[in-house]
């Protein structure tokens with residue numbers, strides 16, 4: 001079976017840190033009980049003006065519990081907020097590869113605009129009848145000896161996530177991982193784990209950076225004042 005591996009390389013830019021709590025909300029390691037309060041969600045919604053709405057839906061979450069479950073739900077929330085923003089649209093459409101060309105690698109002959117439309121349309125190759133939904137079927141597995149963060153294949157909607165990495169990931173890293181794997185469900189691939197300008201990697205990086213910024217906007221005193 002041909003598998004597409006999503007290697008650690010993606011997040012190698014992030015410094016390693018230790019956590020007293022798996023559910024880490026910001027870089028000050030402040031833990032919270034729930035992903036977002038109702039007030040924070042409504043403020044965050046107001047911050048983004050959407051350009052066609054794509055819901056992020058957890059269809060099945062096998063092996064997740066406790067703080068891990070909270071973390072994955074928080075990743076869904078933040079991922080949904082950022083991908084529905086005009087900023088995300090702009091970042092995808094304006095994306096330039098390392099050669100300075102406004103196109104993704106392994107783009108299947110599609111323009112940045114077309115890739116954005118396909119992403120927001122939400123029709124997975126194996127689930128074409130759910131437009132407007134990013135349907136995520138996730139399964140946690142534990143392989144301490146592996147350097148694979150997660151993997152999936154073209155034959156299934158299931159995305160396998162390695163607990164070894166997930167347990168230490170922050171929300172923006174989980175959101176990035178899910179975005180990367182989900183673009184595989186849309187039929188996009190990469191030639192290697194070093195093809196950082198491919199659709200899965202590049203969109204994963206965009207979501208990672210946007211979620212990180214959104215988390216800090218919510219958690220910083222300045223951000224809270226601004227959001228209020």
Ligand SMILES: [Zn+2]
Pocket residue numbers: 004005006180181184190200
């Ligand atoms: Zn991949």
